[in-house]
Amino acid sequence: MVKKVLKFGGTSVGTTQRIHHVANIIKKEREIGNKIIAVVSAMAGKTNELLSYSKNIDENFEKRELDVLLSSGEQVTCSLLAGALMKLNIEAKSWLNWQIPILTEGEHTNSRIINININKIDEYLNKGVAVVPGFQGISKDGDITTIGRGGSDATAVAIAKIFKADTCEIYTDVDGVYSSDPNKIPVAKKIDKISYDEMLELSSVGAKVMQSSAVQTAMMYDIPLEVRSTFTDRKGTKIFSQENIDYSKSVTGVAYSKDDAKITLIGVEDKPGVAANIFEPLNKNQINVDMVIQNISSDQNTTDITFTIKRDDLVKTKEILKANNKIKYKNISHNDKVAKISIVGAGMVSTPGVTYRMFRGLADSNINILAISTSEIKLSVIIDEEKTLDAVKKLHTIFDLD
């Protein structure tokens, strides 16, 4: 007998028929004697429907009330799943955020779970399935709070941690983590095992299978995760700490994202503090700068500085740069038709030549590299957007992932 947290995302509970199906998955777990806490999202589309109501009322809908509004979505799923389980003669009960309670701190719409009272539910697990809403909690003042979109993953991991669950299974509409986007790269393969770090790097570059902060929490407390499909019986991807994984391959996956833009300041006056003067006002305006490259310019007293940001921030970034009278430069150029391609693998660090093989492969395909950044388990390059799929396919082949 093991204690499991099973989390079902919005598409998994998107219709009453699917909720029946989820109840059958849980029934099988109960029949082999497992203790189950089910964490559920709002039915697919419901959160957006509620959000559109709020925007019709006020574009800047007040945040305390937004939390009251959005939290109703998971409440609906909780009761429907509890009802579906009872229909199958499985004892079950919904436990809402304030009934448990799930205590949070921080701002409305962006709170963090800090404690969950386990006594009542832990006792209940001996006889039935506890169904718990993801994404929400209450503040110490007794107001409803939410923990950001995708927050149901974070709820599931927090519950797994606090209830000392043996495992936390994330049921979703894909059957695991892939070596690249299976919709675009037909030879992409499902990864059986992956480390927390690799998972984080992959999701930071567009493989959005799980919410990153939830993976971070799981890593911090060493909670075994499994991402698997609600709609097939196939095994999913298990997510462990690195030491438990035997790496036969240097690279685990190739990811890409198309939401970056590149800005170059040409002929920047080359003196101490200039980089700080450029990036400080961007940081103050919550613009996230990703890669930064500094070259020597043709003119010896100046330098060229290139950096990448989210494409959505491009207009605002240029405005801030133009208003910045602490820096001097000759010209500014930008390119928002770029993509970021990343190879990720915990085995990279122990395998020589990975960097060289990547650059060589891209060169062979006539793909120009516009910027490079590296971490211990990730190597990213910026290239022309139109070459995205060529690059991903080439790298997927080079690193034996096909």
Place this chain on the structure above:
Amino acid sequence: MVKKVLKFGGTSVGTTQRIHHVANIIKKEREIGNKIIAVVSAMAGKTNELLSYSKNIDENFEKRELDVLLSSGEQVTCSLLAGALMKLNIEAKSWLNWQIPILTEGEHTNSRIINININKIDEYLNKGVAVVPGFQGISKDGDITTIGRGGSDATAVAIAKIFKADTCEIYTDVDGVYSSDPNKIPVAKKIDKISYDEMLELSSVGAKVMQSSAVQTAMMYDIPLEVRSTFTDRKGTKIFSQENIDYSKSVTGVAYSKDDAKITLIGVEDKPGVAANIFEPLNKNQINVDMVIQNISSDQNTTDITFTIKRDDLVKTKEILKANNKIKYKNISHNDKVAKISIVGAGMVSTPGVTYRMFRGLADSNINILAISTSEIKLSVIIDEEKTLDAVKKLHTIFDLD
């Protein structure tokens, strides 16, 4: 400055545009300094949508979870209305059933409000509008409960009572109580003032403007009600205790319903206890018998017994009668093409001849009376269904209501 409870029904808050409109109604009340508690229903259609989900899961959806499900509807409206008020710079806050709390007792889906904690809200009313969900509460065990469909009226009246509000205004999609159905009887007039008793009799025969038990509670605690339209500025109908109303007319309104059926048992053995033997098993099966008439039959040792029930109960009633071996009768006949026509008026009791004028008028129109029942302020007859509008129009004219 007065303290008011304003209740807005499902159609009044059916769209975000209408919620904006409701916020403007409340704004006017705040601008003249009134303290406001707004009680809201779920947006029109939402409760049915949630019910259909539950039925897709299980025709007999478990009742505790049904309350969790349905209560989410009013939660949504609460937050949207609070947000809409803040958009108009009116300070406002939603207070959910468990945050107040609204304490109930009784079964799930059919609880009664027994207490409401007033301290926090009463203090808050000095600075803002408290928005409260109708229809729901929590049990002493901390489970969500609901108080039956239409229960938002009951919540509004309970809050008016416990908060000692000066008045309770029921905003709805009609602009008051009419002397008859204005959709069918074009000459029907809005009634300016009506007594609780008359209101109860009218709503029991089909004029469903307000939930009956809410009117009963208001009568018991003498809480002044006003039914008015959300969509016009016109005055509505004020509902008081009888002694505050000066009756110029003997009859206040003419109502009708078409959901009755008539059953006659012919040649029933005439001996003590026979009526009890007929009606006891019906009562046990929760079949509500309305009118009962007993005639002497042509055969001197037997009698004919006629009674009316809800049309929906007809099949079940006949089954119960046939299975009843404690009674003997020659034959059974039924008629489900009947209507019940009622004249209602607190002034009837002091006006001679009302009964006679009603019967004479129906006879003049060639309408046959199949059964009669009377109370102090109501006189009802059963007639052929196809004569319904003829009868209502005739009575409306006879009693000077046109």
